[in-house]
Amino acid sequence: MKINIIGAGISGLTAGCYLQMNGFETEIFEKHSIPGGLCTSWKKGDYTFDGCVHWILGSDKGSSFYKMWTEILDMKKLSFHNHDIRLQIDLKNNVNRYGQKTFYLYTNIDQLQKYLVDLSPEDKKPIDKIIKSMRIMQKFDLPPVMDDLPPLQSMLRGIKMLRYLEFLYWFLRLKNETNFTFAKKLKNPFLRESFEMLYDGNEVSMFVLTMPLSVFDRKSAGYPIGGSFSFAKKIEESYLKLGGKIHYNTPVKKINTENGAAKSLLVRNNKVHEADVILSATDWHFTAFDALEGKYIDDKMQKLKDLKNLEVFYSVIQFSFGIAADLKDIAHFSRFPLEQPLVSPDGTSYERMEVHVYNYDPTFAPEGKTSVVVSYYTKNADYWIELRKNDRTSYREKKKEFSDKVIDLLDKRLGGIKDKLEVADMATPATFHRYTNNWKGSTQGWLPSANMLAPSPVKYTFPGLKNFYFSSHWNQPGGGLPIAIKTGRDVAKIICKENKVPFRTFRQKD
Numbered sequence: 001m002k003i004n005i006i007g008a009g010i011s012g013l014t015a016g017c018y019l020q021m022n023g024f025e026t027e028i029f030e031k032h033s034i035p036g037g038l039c040t041s042w043k044k045g046d047y048t049f050d051g052c053v054h055w056i057l058g059s060d061k062g063s064s065f066y067k068m069w070t071e072i073l074d075m076k077k078l079s080f081h082n083h084d085i086r087l088q089i090d091l092k093n094n095v096n097r098y099g100q101k102t103f104y105l106y107t108n109i110d111q112l113q114k115y116l117v118d119l120s121p122e123d124k125k126p127i128d129k130i131i132k133s134m135r136i137m138q139k140f141d142l143p144p145v146m147d148d149l150p151p152l153q154s155m156l157r158g159i160k161m162l163r164y165l166e167f168l169y170w171f172l173r174l175k176n177e178t179n180f181t182f183a184k185k186l187k188n189p190f191l192r193e194s195f196e197m198l199y200d201g202n203e204v205s206m207f208v209l210t211m212p213l214s215v216f217d218r219k220s221a222g223y224p225i226g227g228s229f230s231f232a233k234k235i236e237e238s239y240l241k242l243g244g245k246i247h248y249n250t251p252v253k254k255i256n257t258e259n260g261a262a263k264s265l266l267v268r269n270n271k272v273h274e275a276d277v278i279l280s281a282t283d284w285h286f287t288a289f290d291a292l293e294g295k296y297i298d299d300k301m302q303k304l305k306d307l308k309n310l311e312v313f314y315s316v317i318q319f320s321f322g323i324a325a326d327l328k329d330i331a332h333f334s335r336f337p338l339e340q341p342l343v344s345p346d347g348t349s350y351e352r353m354e355v356h357v358y359n360y361d362p363t364f365a366p367e368g369k370t371s372v373v374v375s376y377y378t379k380n381a382d383y384w385i386e387l388r389k390n391d392r393t394s395y396r397e398k399k400k401e402f403s404d405k406v407i408d409l410l411d412k413r414l415g416g417i418k419d420k421l422e423v424a425d426m427a428t429p430a431t432f433h434r435y436t437n438n439w440k441g442s443t444q445g446w447l448p449s450a451n452m453l454a455p456s457p458v459k460y461t462f463p464g465l466k467n468f469y470f471s472s473h474w475n476q477p478g479g480g481l482p483i484a485i486k487t488g489r490d491v492a493k494i495i496c497k498e499n500k501v502p503f504r505t506f507r508q509k510d
């Protein structure tokens with residue numbers, strides 16, 4: 001059976017690997033000249049800049065995600081860096097009892113607990129409770145890989161799943177807790193402000209903090225040395241080794257259908273590629289409303305298009321700098337308040353700056369030099385996308401104007417880097433949209449709603465269309481690489497099941 005896949009992002013490559021493993025003949029059609037989609041890095045002069053991965057869930061043995069990664073790449077070929085401090089925040093209004101204004105989010109849970117209680121013994125009770133929730137989470141493998149198992153093994157798994165009741169209990173206890181509601185419970189003003197500022201002043205479910213910390217502590221959410229592109233490239237290598245074929249520089253224009261079934265792909269030069277099954281592993285909006293011309297949607301998908309159900313995840317304005325200085329002593333990831341709000345040309349006003357210093361990845365710059373990234377998240381991606389489309393000169397001017405302001409602020413923060421600045425690069429939501437087609441330049445699909453685990457109305461199949469599947473980070477709010485790989489794996493399993501092929505997997509190694 002022949003399957004044509006649109007998109008060589010992580011979801012498309014993953015689905016391709018599993019389908020090849022199970023005897024299907026697949027070909028991927030990718031608009032860009034390289035694999036990875038949003039999971040990318042790029043080189044300018046001496047420097048590599050990363051546009052994606054800060055950490056990968058399941059980077060070490062013992063989690064379901066590790067098992068999944070080993071099925072699509074040889075994990076032994078990768079080395080991971082685990083940070084001792086996840087984030088460092090300079091506060092605006094408070095200092096701690098030692099007169100310091102910096103809050104450290106340690107990745108070792110014991111150290112974090114000790115640090116928090118030392119700063120505020122009077123808050124021991126709520127601190128201990130949140131630390132306990134991290135410890136409980138560590139006992140569970142989330143989300144478990146649910147393979148189809150023979151009956152006896154299924155029963156055993158069922159019994160093991162009863163253990164998840166404890167997790168459920170804690171989940172329900174914390175369900176409505178956010179960093180803001182937690183901060184309100186704290187007596188200490190320094191800690192209160194620290195928790196409020198954890199997500200740059202946004203209110204976020206405490207799950208978003210406790211789940212990753214429970215994994216960081218285990219050193220199973222590391223950063224892959226070499227960055228996002230080399231990570232994606234390794235999955236591409238596995239796919240090619242499994243016999244897959246990729247057509248780069250081949251944007252798909254339309255998915256041709258006949259009598260309610262997907263038939264073929266129309267690509268550039270009006271070439272048509274027929275297949276028994278079409279799998280789109282790209283943007284949901286492009287797939288539903290451009291490639292399929294809005295013919296295979298339901299009310300829920302229409303509501304999504306009208307932005308009535310879920311919110312699109314933030315897009316990003318990424319400033320990347322190559323600095324001829326050794327910045328080894330600077331925090332790798334920090335946020336600090338600005339004296340004056342910084343107003344983006346798209347109208348978003350920022351009160352802080354987030355700086356990512358890649359001083360822990362030796363492949364990113366030669367000895368004595370450092371790649372530095374400043375990121376500003378925006379919900380007004382359309383401003384940049386429309387401006388670039390309609391007025392390229394103004395687009396360039398606005399970029400320069402904003403970039404100059406950011407360089408001034410960074411120069412102040414890092415103690416004079418202007419004369420050492422060798423490369424300055426700026427990617428806007430229009431850049432992310434142009435290269436990957438993600439709707440509104442979204443970096444991770446949908447923002448999770450108040451109900452963290454609510455699924456996306458974008459399903460693996462579209463209403464009324466046969467021989468067609470869809471997988472990408474748009475399938476599950478929150479997105480990210482683990483979701484991209486899980487959706488790619490899940491959709492391959494569904495295709496196997498529908499074709500009565502027992503789903504089998506094996507580890508990738510040399």
Ligand SMILES: Cc1cc2nc3c(=O)[nH]c(=O)nc-3n(C[C@H](O)[C@H](O)[C@H](O)COP(=O)(O)OP(=O)(O)OC[C@H]3O[C@@H](n4cnc5c(N)ncnc54)[C@H](O)[C@@H]3O)c2cc1C
Nearest residue numbers: 007009010011031037038052054251252437472473480481
């Ligand atoms: C700045 C940033 C930071 C991030 N940080 C993290 C992180 O730390 N951890 C984490 O887990 N995730 C992170 N993510 C999110 C993660 O990168 C994405 O969720 C994930 O890569 C999405 O994969 P995907 O395959 O679903 O989609 P995509 O990456 O969008 O892949 C879709 C592919 O389809 C191709 N395509 C689109 N249209 C067409 C067409 N018409 N014809 C042919 N091909 C087409 C695109 O070029 C692309 O290659 C980050 C993302 C960004 C941008």
